[in-house]
Amino acid sequence: MRLTFPHMGNLWISVKTMLDSLGAPVVCAPLTTRRTLSLGVRYAPEGACLPLKLNVGNFLEAAELGADTVIMAGGCGPCRFGYYAQVEQAVLDDLGVSLRFLVLEPPEGSARELVGRIRAITDARSWWQVLGAVRRGFVVARCLDVLERRAQSLRPREVRPGAADQALAAAEKIMAGAWSSGAAPAFRRARALLEAVAIEPERPVLRVGVVGEIFTLLEPFVNLDLMQRLGRLGVEVSRSIYLGEWINEHLFLGLYPGIHSARGVRKASLPYLGHFVGGHGQETVGSAVLFGEKKLDGVIQLLPFTCMPEIVAQHVLPSVSRDLGIPVLTLVLDEQTGDAGLTTRLEAFVDMLWGNRGGICA
Amino acid sequence: MKTYLGIDVGSVSANFVLVDEAGEVLEAVYLRTRGRPLEVVQEGVAALAKTADHGAVAGVGTTGSGRVLAGLVVGADVVRNEITAHAAATARLIPGARTILEIGGQDSKLIIISPGGTVADFAMNTVCAAGTGSFLDQQAARLGIPIEEFGAIALEAQTPVRIAGRCAVFAETDMIHKQAMGYGLPEILAGLCEALVRNYLNNLGKGKDIRDKVVFQGGVAANAGMRRAFERVLKRAVHVPPHHGVMGALGAALLARAQTGPGARTGFKGFDLANRDYRTGCFNCNGCANQCEVVEITQASTVLARWGDRCGRWSRAPLVSGA
Known part of the structure; x- marks a missing residue:
């Protein structure tokens, strides 16, 4: 058995840590590139949302490297993600690419099915070993969250343009090798790289919250390096979703203590969106409310073209914007890799936010 | 007398204006971009060179989708996005303007101006170019009428026919059907204008607070049929300013004026651009599977800039000639 999994930003680092710790053979698909996109767009259904197309591309590229089994998360509720694994398996079957799918879904009712799937991956290893491996992967995800948060605060203040991104890339590389050396020493070395970035702490920066659908938020190939772009435009980014928080919420049912939970965020959304609409629709609205209450300069919402939960959120956000006086920009992402339109919108948004602070105007 | 040069290089047209210290337009040049932004900048500057006072230029601003390329070639002091540029021109030149409807070649914008003259909100068309110039x-072109006469013909309509406006393909299908049914040309053109206005407002106007005074600018503002359609749907007067076609360039010039205060030196490279040999080249980087298409701008075999790479390998690299 040779395992692979879909890419979503730096998710691969913690999944690989977990599987390596179990001694399970892993085939990491190459990071998502235009080739992945071309493969996905060619073979996935035209009307599917973009993450599904990229998943298919990842799986085809992993199969080329010898993967035979896919593990991925499942979902439920009114979002197409719930059917991703089934549709993807059908697409691959039609292509004659044989990949077995193991879908890990949050236990609902009987946990036996889930246990069976985990057992298929872990073989005869003890539950103690399995828990240890899952914990390791999770700790690495939490470390990556801290490093990314730090980079988001460094980018708009760095003295040498690009320094924070270089440090972050090097730090992530260290974390990717953490399963053998242990997460704690790796994290210390990784954090030291970011702390060494020279900054101008007094430089005025804008503060913008980025909310929306998780895949577009976490995958820089899809959001065209939005976090880096905003950093370069002098914006300190706060995000509504981080990987470790999502894992805690999604797989551990929010039980891991001491972690920012989505429950408070959903509560904040209630005056505007009173019930679950699938995906992260409610979290998008709730996070925008919380960012507004924290007096951030603005909010940017990301969604893949045709994403239903985020379309619901998009039409609720103008009320949040009006009530809390926080400007909102919605960006719809699809397979275009040309960035002129994105650059124009971001620059105009940033100009507007400075204008709100009484800064530049003609 | 000091003058300021504003350049707006868009997908369809490129506009050049020269304004005086007070912001009055001294000269305006309109050219078709024809997919050749570099040549069109050289042409436009050469056209202005005939009448301009060469020593008077105190600042240059560029905007539009070709703003970075244009800015590099002319030596711009300010390179700004179209939304900021349009808002700057309108807020400065049209007192009381609160809403800007702007329709260009490939994109359309809705900009809300605050009472203080800054941008309060904006929207830009996203995934579809239906409803643009x-x-x-x-x-x-399909109907064989010059675009300049489009508006006047649409105004002759007694009862505009209904055309689907959500998608350019749907609209065209509907138009062909209505023509075949025997509806008159003015009615069909007026119907198309109303369809495009509905599409524009449905896409850009949702959740936006449209207030008087409403100003309509961009190339499409020359179309009287579109203006009337906006007035019918919005049920209020829509103003088309005298320099509606070059407001972006005008805004860029005004931003350059604001940027280059007393004592500041402009980066303007002079009016003899047309005689310089600028070239753009393109190569595929083989550093990873992204295969970024890297663009390289050279002048007499000296590399001026590179862009188009995701990782910064080329755009951040020191510039060496003939790399």
């Missing part, structure tokens, strides 16, 4: 151009 290119589509009107294309339909005028």
Whole structure:
């Protein structure tokens, strides 16, 4: 058995840590590139949302490297993600690419099915070993969250343009090798790289919250390096979703203590969106409310073209914007890799936010 | 007398204006971009060179989708996005303006101006170019009428026919059907204008607070049929300013004026751009599977800039000639 999994930003680092710790053979698909996109767009259904197309591309590229089994998360509720694994398996079957799918879904009712799937991956290893491996992967995800948060605060203040991104890339590389050396020493070395970035702490920066659908938020190939772009435009980014928080919420049912939970965020959304609409629709609205209450300069919402939960959120956000006086920009992402339109919108948004602070105007 | 040069290089047209210290337009040049932004900048500057006072230029601003390329070639002091540029021009030149409807070749914008003259909100069309100038151009060409006469013909309509406006393909299908049914040309053109206005407002106007005074600018503002359609749907007066076609360039010039205060030196490279040998080249980087298409701008075998790479390998690299 040779395992692979879909890419979503730096998710691969913690999944690989977990599987390596179990001694399970892993085939990491190459990071998502235009080739992945071309493969996905060619073979996935035209009307599917973009993450599904990229998943298919990842799986085809992993199969080329010898993967035979896919593990991925499942979902439920009114979002197409719930059917991703089934549709993807059908697409691959039609292509004659044989990949077995193991879908890990949050236990609902009987946990036996889930246990069976985990057992298929872990073989005869003890539950103690399995828990240890899952914990390791999770700790690495939490470390990556801290490093990314730090980079988001460094980018708009760095003295040498690009320094924070270089440090972050090097730090992530260290974390990717953490399963053998242990997460704690790796994290210390990784954090030291970011702390060494020279900054101008007094430089005025804008503060913008980025909310929306998780895949577009976490995958820089899809959001065209939005976090880096905003950093370069002098914006300190706060995000509504981080990987470790999502894992805690999604797989551990929010039980891991001491972690920012989505429950408070959903509560904040209630005056505007009173019930679950699938995906992260409610979290998008709730996070925008919380960012507004924290007096951030603005909010940017990301969604893949045709994403239903985020379309619901998009039409609720103008009320949040009006009530809390926080400007909102919605960006719809699809397979275009040309960035002129994105650059124009971001620059105009940033100009507007400075204008709100009484800064530049003609 | 000091003058300021504003350049707006868009997908369809490129506009050049020269303004005086007070912001009055001294000269305006309108050219078709024809997909050759570099050549069109050289042409436009050469056209202005005939009448301009060469020593008087105190600042240059560029905007539009070709703003970075244009800015590099002319030596711009300010390179700004179209939304900021349009808002700067309108807020400065049209007192009381609160809403800007702007329709260009490939994109359309809705900008809300605060009472203080800053941008309060904006929207830009996203995934579809239905309702932009290119589509009107294309339909005028299909019907064999010059785009300049489109508006006047649409105004003759007694009862505009209903055309589907959500998608350019749907609209064209509907138009062909209505023509075949025997509806008159003015009625069909007026119907198309109303469809495009509905599409524009449905896409850009949702959740936006449209207030008087409403100003309509961009190339499409020359179309009287579109202006009337906006007035009918919005039920209020829509103003088309005298320099509606070059407001972006005008804004860029005004931003350059604001940027280059007393004592500041402009980066303007002079009016003899046309005689310089600028070239753009393109190569595929083989550093990873992204295969980024890297663009390289050279002048007499000296590399001026590179861009188009995701990782910064080329755009951040020191510039060496003949790399």
